């Protein structure tokens with residue numbers, strides 16, 4: 001499997017590390033032989049049809065140089081779109097920064113990959129939040145696979161759990177704590193009686209929150225994940241504008257105290273059911289509810305017709321964790337391609 005990696009930041013590096021670390025094992029266990037033939041970032045690319053050495057690239061980047069400065073295979077200034085179009089590969093792994101205004105540059109990268117017959121794995125919520133129904137249709141039209149398990153739950157397989165493990169059952173409703181930053185802030189406020197502002201400052205110091213924290217604290221990040229779950233698991237055709245969204249800015253210590261007196265606390269919950277609009281809002285839940293996780297953890301609960309309540313808990317972010325979701329998607333595509341070949345013989 002020849003792979004073009006677009007974006008070489010925290011997740012991109014996690015992908016090259018994870019592919020290099022377990023290479024022999026993956027060939028032995030899955031017959032999976034991945035080869036990164038190009039890496040493109042904002043300044044250019046490195047391209048080698050025979051495969052790139054991740055160790056060498058990491059060393060270049062650690063010394064503070066651009067990857068396109070590689071003396072043998074570097075191509076400074078070449079846009080990622082040209083790399084996707086011109087380099088022969090089976091899969092594009094798209095891991096550029098999220099943008100929920102117009103989903104660029106990822107939206108163009110993904111559509112170019114589809115139109116040139118390449119499967120796509122992404123961890124970028126932007127294109128899915130704004131255009132998921134259109135993108136899944138375009139992938140089908142071009143007969144390619146589109147996988148995005150790292151967009152919800154980081155390395156925790158929330159999408160696969162619902163899609164595969166609960167296949168055959170009917171999922172009636174989904175509720176989740178899908179954003180670690182807001183969960184950290186609410187946990188700090190309720191357990192340590194810290195003000196919202198101080199908890200946010202702590203989260204920023206620890207690297208959990210961005211300098212511009214709106215994406216997390218105003219509930220946009222959770223809303224993006226609700227869109228992905230709604231489309232992929234609940235078969236709804238929705239985008240970000242269809243989600244009723246309230247963030248956590250107005251959650252007060254007093255409200256948390258009141259909730260606590262009843263054995264409850266307040267969490268930012270994303271929820272989807274059969275009838276109502278998908279919603280993101282601060283919600284009171286019992287402290288002994290399995291969904292009620294602390295700190296930066298994420299949790300998701302599926303209410304199903306036959307198997308009852310199922311809750312999955314795990315880390316919702318992190319470079320290597322999210323890269324493990326990319327590997328999961330690559331293996332899934334490899335499996336699907338192998339089945340296609342069997343069916344065609």
Ligand SMILES: NC(=O)c1ccc[n+]([C@@H]2O[C@H](COP(=O)([O-])OP(=O)(O)OC[C@H]3O[C@@H](n4cnc5c(N)ncnc54)[C@H](OP(=O)(O)O)[C@@H]3O)[C@@H](O)[C@H]2O)c1
Nearest residue numbers: 007008009010011041042095096097098105123124317318
């Ligand atoms: N980090 C996590 O824990 C996590 C978890 C789940 C999902 N995600 C999602 O995964 C994606 C990647 O996250 P990250 O943490 O790896 O981000 P990051 O560290 O900021 O890396 C992004 C990479 O994309 C490159 N890039 C920016 N604009 C580009 C363009 N126009 N063309 C090509 N490359 C471009 C950047 O290059 P420069 O460095 O040169 O600007 C950088 O190499 C994001 O969408 C994020 O929301 C991240």
